[in-house]
Amino acid sequence: MFIIALTGGIGSGKSTVADELARLGAGVIDTDVLARELTELGQPTLDDLVTAFGPDILTPDGELDRAALRARVFADAAERHTLEAILHPRIRALMHERLATLEAPYAVLVIPLLFETNQHHDVDRVLVVDTTESLQIARVQERSGLSADEIERIMSSQASRAERLAGADDVIENNADRPTLMRDVRRMHDQYLKQAAADRS
Numbered sequence: 576m577f578i579i580a581l582t583g584g585i586g587s588g589k590s591t592v593a594d595e596l597a598r599l600g601a602g603v604i605d606t607d608v609l610a611r612e613l614t615e616l617g618q619p620t621l622d623d624l625v626t627a628f629g630p631d632i633l634t635p636d637g638e639l640d641r642a643a644l645r646a647r648v649f650a651d652a653a654e655r656h657t658l659e660a661i662l663h664p665r666i667r668a669l670m671h672e673r674l675a676t677l678e679a680p681y682a683v684l685v686i687p688l689l690f691e692t693n694q695h696h697d698v699d700r701v702l703v704v705d706t707t708e709s710l711q712i713a714r715v716q717e718r719s720g721l722s723a724d725e726i727e728r729i730m731s732s733q734a735s736r737a738e739r740l741a742g743a744d745d746v747i748e749n750n751a752d753r754p755t756l757m758r759d760v761r762r763m764h765d766q767y768l769k770q771a772a773a774d775r776s
């Protein structure tokens with residue numbers, strides 16, 4: 576399988592690009608979606624998180640309170656490492672399991688922390704969705720209501736734009752409107768179809 580890793584900073588447009596690639600026929604596996612599956616009510620990973628962080632990370636219904644957990648881990652690097660040590664190996668295992676059964680011309684793995692977790696060596700190409708920091712903040716604020724401060728804290732815990740761009744094979748600039756983004760995604764898809772076909776032959 577020809578494998579693309581899709582990454583970018585918070586609010587850069589990863590999910591939007593991934594959804595369009597999926598619509599065009601790519602096999603998309605999103606590690607954020609896997610993280611949600613793993614931490615659903617009744618999953619052993621949720622119990623392990625409660626053991627590590629205490630019951631304050633649960634809503635009154637016993638589900639994971641993502642906002643509470645996010646606030647904890649972005650305020651404290653040690654807690655962030657604890658969370659990553661619990662989650663990342665399980666996400667990776669599930670990702671490989673899904674990859675093995677994927678039927679598509681090529682695969683797209685959406686991995687927000689691709690460089691931070693050193694997974695960029697394991698794929699055929701790295702696609703970075705890049706946008707200016709002010710657009711990242713504006714888009715995330717509009718979507719989630721996080722404060723600019725919180726968003727900046729998350730951004731400073733992630734690889735910088737320059738680091739990501741240095742590791743990219745392909746870049747989609749997402750600084751314009753949606754139609755422009757969709758056109759660029761289609762171009763990328765066409766390139767990947769050709770490269771995947773060449774890889775198979």
Ligand code: ATP
Binds near residue numbers: 592687750
């Ligand atoms: P996160 O890291 O938080 O998961 P992401 O990188 O997956 O974010 P998206 O969710 O795709 O980013 O995009 C962030 C927000 O910006 C969304 O609300 C999305 O609809 C919007 N958005 C993305 N690209 C554009 C664009 N070119 N024009 C207008 N809005 C956009």
